[in-house]
Amino acid sequence: MARSGSAGAGGTGTGTQSVERALSLLSYFSDEQPERRIAELVELTGLGQSTVSRLVAALETLGYLVRDERSGLHRIGPKVVELAGVALNQSPVHRAARQVAQNLAHELGLGANVAERHGDSMFYLCHFEGPQAPRAFTLTGRSAPLHSTAMGKALLSGLGEEQVHEVMGAAYPAYTPHTVTDFDGLLKALEEVRARGYATEVEELAFGRACLAAPVRDRSGAVVAAVSVSGSLSAMDLPGRQDELAAKVIEAADLISTSLGFMAHATPLS
Known part of the structure; x- marks a missing residue:
């Protein structure tokens, strides 16, 4: 035996x-x-x-x-593509967000993205191109840093100071001269996200690109994803369109959050 x-x-x-x-x-x-x-x-x-x-x-x-x-x-x-499709179709966030993001890209003509946090980076769950923000490739399945992206800051906005430090540490790589590279600078950016209800990114990850994102919450009130619109600086035109884009993205985030069971009057669990 x-x-x-x-x-x-x-x-x-x-x-x-x-x-x-x-x-x-x-x-x-x-x-x-x-x-x-x-x-x-x-x-x-x-x-x-x-x-x-x-x-x-x-x-x-x-x-x-x-x-x-x-x-x-x-x-x-x-076979890898097939399994990726199975995984995405099992994601509650992907199911709730896919059509909303597609509509957002169609309405605004910009790229529309949905991502969730995996450790100290974000993971794109879906991505749709608009005529003003064409891409020759998909962002779905890719990862990106949290500190230098609007979606990353929206995802981090649901965490407390200690949790942010635990996830991110104290210093971060610079991708452009506009990238936030220290903990205090990141905390200041997150305070702004919480106050406004959305995050912005202007040439923080790549030159010539801008993004605006809002957090998505689940039934408990926890931030579980982020939705954004993105494109070139001229297509986004944040100096002239920021309020308009913010209203649309927040509305999209609210629609997805509602589908996930979130109620606006709910208090996030600590």
Whole structure:
């Protein structure tokens, strides 16, 4: 009996290691490097070529990777997209926000985005382009920093000072000269968000871009997501349109919050 258990444990360990290695290969595909050769994966992982080839072949068979016959390069396959769709469709925030965000993009002609916080970064749940803010790629599934984005500040606005420090620490990287890089500056920005009910971002993450976001709350009153409109500085025209855009985005946030069970008179749980 003891020998049988030992063999089973060994088999499980080997199987688990193979799964971990196979999944780790997928992490080396990114927007910057969407296609990889097996030789690259060998170098990146430190695994033997026969091991990588075997794992890649298994991932191809299952649909997680696809090989271009002409170039020999591998890219992410349709099975990953299918699973991503399953995950999004199970998200209450995504279900409540998708149509609202789509309507917002159509009405204002700007990009409309919905994101939630994952640790010290935000994760885009959905994104729609407007004619004044076209993109050749989707933001859905991407992450971005909290301190340098309007959506990030809207997400952080539901946290107390100690919680913000626990999540963010005391200093943050600068992406432009306009980025807030210290804790006191971030707290001041969050106080402004709470007072106005929305957050703004003007060239804090990237030059030539602006964003306006409002927090989304769940049944308990906790901030669980943020919705925003974004685009170029000229398309957003915050000096001339800020009040108009803020009213629209706050209205969208309220619609999503209501769908999640939030009531305006509810007191957020501490």
